[in-house]
Amino acid sequence: MLPYAVHRTTTPSHPPRPPPQAALALSPTNPGTLSALGYTAQLAGDPRAAMGHYHAALALRPDDPFTVDMLRLALQVGTGAPVIRRTATGITM
Secondary structure (H helix, E strand, C coil), rough: HHHHHHHHHHHHCCCCCCCCHHHHHHCCCHHHHHHHHHHHHHHHCCHHHHHHHHHHHHHHCCCHHHHHHHHHHHHHHHHCCCCCCCCCCEEEE
């Protein structure tokens, strides 16, 4: 094996990332941070935690369309309701 190949396989190419909660410690009243934490929780499969973060973000910025849509999706996934999507031609399920 070539020396550079050994180096690439034995050393990480990126430093470890801090947990998402570290962002909240840096900026606890930023609605974008709260919304991003909700999105992260939702991707991790925890819709209840996502809903909490989305509600906190909407308390600070109630007109954020991304957070409103993601909260709607988290509520639908968390309750087992069918996912309703708005399209240009109407509403689909």
